[in-house]
Amino acid sequence: MESATSSGSQSSGSRGRAVLVAAGLAILGLGLASIISIPVALAYSALTNTAVGDLGIVAGLAISLVSLHGIAFPLVAWGYVRRRGVGWSFVPASMPSLSAVKYIVGGYLGAFGALIVISMLVALLAVEPAQNSAGTAALENPGIIPYLVVLQFLLVGPGEELLFRGIIQGSLREHFDAWPAILLTSMVFAPIHITALSGGPAAVATTIGILFVPSIVFGYLYEKTDNIVVPALTHGLYNATLFGITYLGTQIEQTPELLAL
Template identity: 40%
Template structure:
């Protein structure tokens, strides 16, 4: 899936100018795709809200979440990914779509366990250091409207996981892999994905950076498993199951919401 740096200067062992330009183009493409995905999804949601407003339909928090899931994650992220594939004249083989094998199923289970393990480790570190993590806006809305959390559980498997993985692993990570070794592409794609959540977090910049550093951990798992299996359905299933678990945990934690005993890391990472 990935391509290594092949062009090396024989005299000094440095990467050639063509290789550097390839890397810069790949980075630019990855960032542009991420921004376009967010902007396209946001515009679709705003347009739908305006149409509903003109029609006299009140956009409730529940309806707002539904619009975001369907239009932003589904049509926004997924649509941009598909448009990119068409623009380059490449098919679905580029992202790797196939019926999961037994090895893929094992990778889903192992990846899910690893992602949840990283969450536990991050929680312990944050608590030990006394660091403050920012809350995710989706989690805060869910606390006020518990029915939204129940909606987000199946949506994680059907929309959030597939839509985000198609764009950020299937397209962004693959594009980076065309110019970089696989480990570098995985890390960069994970950093880009985690960084886009900055504006969905609430709190001081330092707290948001703490949350983003936590968000990077499960995405590294998604990217690694994708690289190993070359099947986009595998990270999509891990991502969906991971998110569904977090939303379920948050729903079960609602009795403790007023006591301030909700796990801070859970509030920070629940919208990944």
């Protein structure tokens, strides 16, 4: 029979490995996306008869969304469940019930309400958040916003939630209680957005910190409903609303404060 000290040491080691695996899965997703983006860019270039070096910000954004959320994240998730031999039952998914819809609405309102409070606090403290490449592209090219809204539901929400809530939070949940798993997942989720941010270290750190808020909400929704469709839809709705605000900002020729967040 193992001693309490030995058992505790093994448990601590198992948890440490789980956290490293979680971080590794996110990094693997980013690395895989950078590789996948090459053939995707070449295919886009061939279809549009445009030189790869002349694709521009809109094409670059489209290539990034497809490569990262549409291909890389799902591939990493597939590789994880295949390697462990657990199948897709590891990530429960079903049509949301009426009670689940209530969670979607409540989560959306909670996340967006928190964002409004944070935007006022950021303005009060005169903190400058980092610029987001998707937001910048949308401001400069308002015509792409309807497409970006659709992609939040088709690619971004499903892709990010599948990997981060379904796989990463699900794997951490095997070693931690609910809230530690949700917080650890958010500590992995928020920093990976650094690839889409531009600005000084303080600005980037501010934006990454802000991203913890919706991440915690999405993690909570997954924990409560055990249905990946719920945070995926909430995530898509949340992002789509921000792009909707962006579009309104372009019509009145003002940059909404929420866009910076």
